[in-house]
Every structure is written in C-alpha cells, then in structure tokens.
Amino acid sequence: MTTSYPTRFDATGNRSVRTIRWQARRLNQANRLWGSNGVSFGPDGRLYVAQFLAGQISAVDPATGDVDVVVPMDGPVQSPDDLAFGADGSMYIADLVPGRVWRRSFEGEYTLVSDEVKVPNGITCVGDRLFVNEMRPGGRLLELFPDGGEPLVLTEGLALGNAMQLGPDGRLYYPHMMTGQVWRIPPDGGVPEMVAEDVHQPVAVRFDQGGVLHVLSLGVEGFVTRIDLHGTGSRTIVTSGLAGLDNAAFDTDNRMFVSSYASGGITELHPDGRTREIVPRGLDGPYGVTVDLGGTVYVGDHYRLASQAPSDDGGDESDVQGDMSSLTLVPPFVHGIANAGGSVHLTSQYGDVHTYDPDHGATRERAKGLDQPVGITVGPDGSLVVAEAGAGRVVAIDDSDTVTVLVEGLDHPVDVAFDIVGHCYVSDDRLGAVLRIGQDGTTEIVADGLGAPQGLVVRGDTLFTVETGPRRLTAISLSSGETTIEAEDLPVGPPPGTAPRAEPALFTHGMTGSPRPFAGLAAAPDGSLLLSANGEGSVWRFRPAGPSAPDRHHESKEQNMISTGLEGRAVVVTGAASGIGRTTALKFAREGAKVLVADLDQAGAEETVKEIKAAGGHALAVVGDLSDQQVVDDVVARAVEAFGRLDVLVNNAGIMDRMSALGETDDAEWERVIRINLTAPFLLTRAVLPHMLAAGSGSIVFTASEAALRGSAAGAAYTASKHAVVGLVKSLAVMYRGQGIRANAIAPGPTATSIRVDAGAEAHGPTVIGPLIGANIGRRGSAQEQADAIVYLASDAASFVNGAVLPVDDGWAAV
Incomplete structure (x- = not known):
C-alpha cells in the first residue's frame, strides 16, 4: 500500500500501481x-x-x-x-x-x-x-x-x-x-x-x-x-x-x-x-538501477549516481523509506548501471563506460566512443556486457578493456541480462521483443509483441521486463514461453495523455544533448525487484506477496505456493563444487539467498560461484579442508564479513569408503572417512552455532545417507560415520530447539553424483553388500531431487520440522 500525493506523473495523486502477486512500495518520494x-x-x-x-x-x-x-x-x-x-x-x-x-x-x-x-x-x-x-x-x-x-x-x-x-x-x-x-x-x-x-x-x-x-x-x-x-x-x-x-x-x-x-x-x-x-528535491530520472550484496541501492540519475542504504524497517509496507543521497562522481553522466564484486559499472548514453569503486571514490574508464550505450550487466566470465542502442549491437568489455561485438544488426537494444546457465538476453524497445543471443552471434526471439520493453532481469526460469508502452511489468517463462502481467499502471514514461513528440538530439554542436528515457529493472538479494519509475522520479520495490507470488524460479507454480522465506538469507554449503552440493547452492541462490561455497576443489567451487553470479545471485568461495579448524574459522569469518549474518549451514561434504567390512578396514581408511564425514561437520557446526544463537534462529541440514538407516548400504567406516551424523542431528535438535535452532538431515538413496567407491578387487564387503543393494533399490535419483529436499528442510516451510532424517530414496528405506 502506498501513500497518494501529487507527482509530476499524476497531478491528482489518485493513480496507483496495480498488482496482485507483489507488494509494491516506493523507496523514495516522487519528484x-x-x-x-x-x-x-x-x-x-x-x-x-x-x-x-x-x-x-x-x-x-x-x-x-x-x-x-x-x-x-x-x-x-x-x-x-x-x-x-x-x-x-x-x-x-x-x-x-x-x-x-x-x-x-x-x-x-x-x-x-x-x-x-x-x-x-x-x-x-x-x-x-x-x-x-x-x-x-x-x-x-x-x-x-x-x-x-x-x-x-x-x-x-x-x-x-x-x-x-x-x-x-x-x-x-x-x-x-x-x-x-x-x-x-x-x-x-x-x-x-x-x-x-x-x-x-x-x-x-x-x-x-x-x-x-x-x-x-x-x-x-x-x-x-x-x-x-x-x-x-x-x-x-x-x-x-x-x-x-x-x-x-x-x-x-x-x-x-x-x-x-x-x-x-x-x-x-x-x-x-x-x-x-x-x-522537494528528488530524482531527475531515474535511469538504471542496481543493488549490492548488502542491500544498498544505486541509481543512475543522468547527472549523478544516487544511492540509498538498506533500511532497518524489516521490510514493512510503509510508503517512503528515505531519500536517495548523491555521490560525487566522474564522469558526470550516468544511465545504465550494474553492480558486482563491490564495484559499480556505469554507462553514459554519450558513449562512455566506467567502473566506479564506492569505497575509494575511484573511477576507471572502460570504453569510450560507443554509440548510445544504455543497459549493462556482468557476464559469467566477468566481462561487462553492454547494450549499445545507437549502433544496434551488444558488446563485451573484458578486463583489459578490449571491446568485442557479441551481436549486431539489432534495431534498438536497451538492456541485457544473463540466466543461470549463461545465456544472454537483450530487450529491443523498437522491435518490441526480447531476444536470446547465441554463441555464434545469432539471435532467437524469446517474446515479441511487447510494448517498448526496456529494463530486463532474469531470476531462475523467469525473465522480467518493463513494458514502457503499456506501463507494465511482464514475466516470461524461459521454458514454456508463457507470458504473464505482474503489475500494471507503472509510473514510467511521460504522464498519461501526453502526445508523442520528436526526441531531442543526443548531441548538439559538440555538446551533450538530451538523453533517452530508460526504465531500469534489478533483482535484489532478498528476492524483490527494483524498478526505475522514471515517470515520477522514484524507485519502486516489488516484493513477492506470499503464497500468490509469481513463478520466479524454475519450480512449478504449485511448488511455489509454499514460501521458502530464504530471500536475503546467508547460507554456507559444503561440498558445493559438484554434485548435490553444487545443485543445492544453485537452488538456494535461485531462492534469493546469498551463498558461501566451501570445497577442497578450487576449480569446481569457482565454477559454482560463477554460475550463481551469472544469474544475478550473490556468492563467494572458500577453498580448503573442512576438517582443519583454521579453514573452518575462515569459512565462518568470510560468510559473516560478506553477508553480515549466517542463517543456514548445509553440511554436505563427504567421501565414500571402500565398502570394506570392519575386519578389512585399515586405520587410514577409518581415519579419513571419519575425519571428512563426521569431524568436519562437527567442527563447522560448532563454529556457526554462536552466530545463530546470537541471532535467535538458524537451520542446519546434514547430508547423511541411506547408510545411516541400515547396515547394508556401505562399508563399516562410511556406515559408522553416517550413523554418527544422525546422532549429531538428534542431539542438536534436543539441545537447541528452545533457542531457535533446527537441525535435520536427508538420507539420499543412490544418486547420480561424482562420489566414488574405491573397492578392492578381492574385498569381502562388496561381495556381501552389493547383492543387497541391487535387490532393494529403485531408480537412481538426481542431485536436484536431493537439493530440493535440503532447501525444504532449511526453509521456513519446514519451521516445525526438527531432528528429522528424511529419506530421499524412491522408497528404499521402506523395504
């Protein structure tokens, strides 16, 4: 609900944004x-x-x-x-x-x-x-x-x-x-x-x-x-x-x-x-909008970069949170804007691209002489990707500031965005379409017949765009192509009833002229969307309105009827370089959580982080052996430093034994399996507990195993380690349930991941266990199915679930 008062867009003060699926509010007073x-x-x-x-x-x-x-x-x-x-x-x-x-x-x-x-x-x-x-x-x-x-x-x-x-x-x-x-x-x-x-x-x-x-x-x-x-x-x-x-x-x-x-x-x-x-003073535009990991909103406002720090109001529905303060900035013109890694990347329609460091006030020129660059984003490889509207191109700017053309021959591209797998999308407001750019520079229409689409953002399987002609926020399913109207009567463009007029020139007699309006769109870490309402000089925040929230991610609408409440939460996922861990980290990111990826595999961990960031999410990686107390301390410190909180821990990292019977298990195998599967999650859980207790809430999820429920699923060392994990879960649930901490586990059945069994050729254990497993398991599950269960247990949807061990095994535990 928003306060009504006259604006430059609506002199009566009677118009309001119409939406069912979202809670809409201004972040600043209209101009x-x-x-x-x-x-x-x-x-x-x-x-x-x-x-x-x-x-x-x-x-x-x-x-x-x-x-x-x-x-x-x-x-x-x-x-x-x-x-x-x-x-x-x-x-x-x-x-x-x-x-x-x-x-x-x-x-x-x-x-x-x-x-x-x-x-x-x-x-x-x-x-x-x-x-x-x-x-x-x-x-x-x-x-x-x-x-x-x-x-x-x-x-x-x-x-x-x-x-x-x-x-x-x-x-x-x-x-x-x-x-x-x-x-x-x-x-x-x-x-x-x-x-x-x-x-x-x-x-x-x-x-x-x-x-x-x-x-x-x-x-x-x-x-x-x-x-x-x-x-x-x-x-x-x-x-x-x-x-x-x-x-x-x-x-x-x-x-x-x-x-x-x-x-x-x-x-x-x-x-x-x-x-x-x-x-009252306010925003002249605004044009582009973005938000950093801490929730600070940055707005390109033609002559300046404006910003607003996150409020402490808990996300209530009051109208105006505050004003947009002004930052000293060179160059003096700011239109497109993106944020990544603590830097703010800026375009000026007059041809320049810059990177600005808010902490040090330093500005670096990345490109000049472009033809009306507008929307900007950061690609999966860290390059800046820019919609060059005047030239009908999309270009990339690498770390050495080399400009590469990704696609050309477009009509008037104004914004760009990436999905979680690295596909690039571009809005063309004259063509009335959103297109997907192929690796070979070709384009494919994702949606057409749109009314001057400008701002663009992708969350999971859903692409959102601002149709500035009919003044509405539109969602497009990337898998089905289904289009839905999310909000109408947006205060974008000239006031209602204004007749079309010729656009003043962008340059005049060697001087800068009049910029083109641009209604930017951004996705915030808490799952909300931010809109540059350039018709009235404000920024609007759209928060999902509970159970009727739109299908923002890849899940079906039926699944999304249950709110996870994970937007803006800080999550640590171990073993996230591959398999269940990586899929879980990506799932949390799609839900709007900020994710720390912890793993011994540096390349895999960095790849997971890259995927999350490419989709507009927030993530960082810590590499090391989690059975080392120093690495554990580093994980916790980095998470708290980056996110300011620690809400969820997923103890997923683990290794398999050689399926050895107890008499065949040597000291090295026992120590290695117990250290990784039991000691490491013990150390990390102990380290995160003070932060969760101080906050009065926290959710800890362990990846146990079918071997935690029976003696016929693995060797002695692995079976003992996973039974012990279940003991930790139950102890945590009892000891801390009155202090807001929940602990649960999943028990995966056979799942297609990279975990390996290194059985000896003459070993006794596999000859006993193998037939038992083969006779009782159903189909092999996917990492996504395990990740869905983990995220459920971590979420508010499982707020009354504590001390549970959830088999995810196609009924194996029931045999």
Missing part, C-alpha cells in the same frame, strides 16, 4: 519536477521553472509549493534550459536542443524567435530587448529581435555561457563556466570586461534587490559566492549543501529561490546558508 533549471518570476508572482530533461515549464507558488504545468512536454518546446519575461508579460524560452528561442505570449501562443543560436542557454530581457548566450566553447552573446531582424552578436569566445542578468550599472553579467570567471558587457556592445575570477564552477549570476552579485556554483557543495561589486567590494561564500545548483531568482522581498539541475526542487536559500524547501 514534482523533472530537474529544475532556469527560473524567473512571472507577472502573476509565481516562479516559473524550466525543466530541460522533460521539455516542460512549470509554475510554482512560493507560498504553497503548488506546481502547475504551463508549457507541456508535448508542445513545440523540446528542451528548455532558461527563461525570462519581457515587459509585456511574454515568456522567452531558451530551447537548448535543437537550438531555438521561443516567445510564448501571455495568451499562450508560441512564436519562433530564432533557430540560429547554437546551444542557447542564458536568456534575459532588458525592457523590450532580448539577449541570449550560447553554452559552448567559443560561444556567442547575442541580441535577438522578436519582431524580426538578424541576430546581433555582442561578443564571442564565451567559455560556456549560462544564466545572465542585467546589473545595477546597466551592463550584462554572465559566467564563463570553464574558466571560473564572471564577465560583463554593455547591452549596446563594447569590450567585455572580467569582473571576478577564481569563482568555483560558476553556472549562474543573479543580483539581489540591493545590487549584490550572487554567483551560483554547480558542484556538490552548493556554493553561492556573494560579491558586492558596487558597494564595499566584499566577497563571501555561502555553502548551501544543495548539490547541482542551476539558477536563482529574487522576489520583491529579496528572498532568494534556487533550482537544481541534479535533483530538481525549489528551495529558499537564506543569506546565512539556511534553506527552506518549497518543492
């Missing part, structure tokens, strides 16, 4: 504005706000914060960056891309004043005269004539001009953004004069009612430099803390109102740096 750029008070006393990213201008009542759209995004104006009012009440608009200046009459009629200004930005009126400058290196400052006439160039060579204003001395003041200077020039022309230098990243100049010059800085600190040019000459700096200042306006009471290109909103800024929020 009323699409960023905020040029501002100016109009004849009616309201503050008018240009919104470059939306092609929209709104009017804000400073007293109430009410917002009304005045210039809609489906009108003739495409990307307004600044505005000014003439003496007759007409609004003049600097339309940055494609480079036009408009006049909007008081009655709402539009007239094109000029299309000869390159990257028009700063604009101001002096009586009935109109001036505009260009935001580009070597830009011009011009006078335009609304009633006709050629533009008049007052000066050239501006180092990125921006918001300007007439000073009390009758001259035009304007910033040079690239050089940290402020200049002035008479409106009738003359020699430009520098009046201030060493100003921090100047983006706008404004005079208050007393004639004091205020220079706004575009950095994260929110500096405003006050220079009393025409009085004492003093110079002071106010630190507002408002990142990405863009413009300002003073009312008749000399109150200063500022805008932010980075986060929108309108804020009153007092002379001492105190602020009062008029229109």
